[in-house]
Amino acid sequence: MQEVYQQLQLVPVERIDLHEDFEPSRLTKTQAQIAADQFIRHPILVVQLQSGRYMVIDGVHRFTSLKALGCNAIPVQVIDEHKYVISTWHHRVSTGAWWQNLQQDSALPWTTEVRQVTPFITVCQRQQEQYLYADDLGQSKLAAWSKVVASYSNNCAVERIAQGEINELSDEVMLLKHQPLDITEIEAVVARGETVPAGVTRFNISGRCLNLQVPLHILTEEATHVRMMKWHNFLDNKINSIRCYAEKVFLVEQ
Numbered sequence: 087m088q089e090v091y092q093q094l095q096l097v098p099v100e101r102i103d104l105h106e107d108f109e110p111s112r113l114t115k116t117q118a119q120i121a122a123d124q125f126i127r128h129p130i131l132v133v134q135l136q137s138g139r140y141m142v143i144d145g146v147h148r149f150t151s152l153k154a155l156g157c158n159a160i161p162v163q164v165i166d167e168h169k170y171v172i173s174t175w176h177h178r179v180s181t182g183a184w185w186q187n188l189q190q191d192s193a194l195p196w197t198t199e200v201r202q203v204t205p206f207i208t209v210c211q212r213q214q215e216q217y218l219y220a221d222d223l224g225q226s227k228l229a230a231w232s233k234v235v236a237s238y239s240n241n242c243a244v245e246r247i248a249q250g251e252i253n254e255l256s257d258e259v260m261l262l263k264h265q266p267l268d269i270t271e272i273e274a275v276v277a278r279g280e281t282v283p284a285g286v287t288r289f290n291i292s293g294r295c296l297n298l299q300v301p302l303h304i305l306t307e308e309a310t311h312v313r314m315m316k317w318h319n320f321l322d323n324k325i326n327s328i329r330c331y332a333e334k335v336f337l338v339e340q
Contacts, residue, residue: 089293090163090328091321093295094161094321095164096160096161096305096317097162098159098160099152099157099160101139102132102142103141103276104142105141105143105272105276105287106146106283106287107232107282108150108284109285113151116147117150117151120148120155125301126152126299126300127297128295128297128298129161129162129295129298130161130162131143131145131289131294132163133164133165133170135273137277140164141273143170144291152302156306158305158307158308159304159305161298161300161305163295165289165291165294167269169293170291171289172267172272172287173249173266173290174263174266174286174287174288175246175248175287175288176246176247176248176249176261176262177238177244177247177261177264178259178261179245179261179262180242180258181211181259184237185209193226193230194234195223197216197218198215200217201219203220203221205217205265206219206220206264207234208262209260209261210255210262210263212255212256218230220265228275228280228282231282231283231286232283234262235262235283244285248288264286267287272287295328301320304320
């Protein structure tokens, strides 16, 4: 348990960066839930950057909610680089005018050509696939990515699908596949003060700590020394309640 105890830290809010945008509707629900509970159930998962700052890899809505609720520090679990794998969510969405608009956008060089490299974005329909390749997008890759995701996110419900869990598509449904950035590319995005689209990047993390339930009164404490004393007392009381489960777990997401 010493490993996870050392990973759990209280980090000033101004030292934490986001690499992805948030979904407004999800943020509203998350903030309301935390305010009602008066605690944050799960610590925010972060990696430490070469600059010494921290980047959120899981918990953008929880972090943004805590910041909006006036928290001066954030409870995080610092994840080692060997404890995560970066992938992406596939997005299953309804067809619509948004897709016709994207096809007609001259800044998006869609093609049906199958190349030796993996497409940056793949649009799957029942009878056809169309692609955007990173080489064709050049320096506008991030802007194009944001435009594509925003176009369907703003017009229809988005169902996240884990890779490998794809069913047959109907004529009314499309599947968007996104090629993940590596950690160096993501850090470069953060260094520029930019973010990638919401709900796409997926960090598969080993050894996350769940159900810590950190009270908000610790996080909103203004005096740093008092806040840290409360935090260490809280962790010391929690350490004997931490259990590590090796077996497979099925989580029902609301």
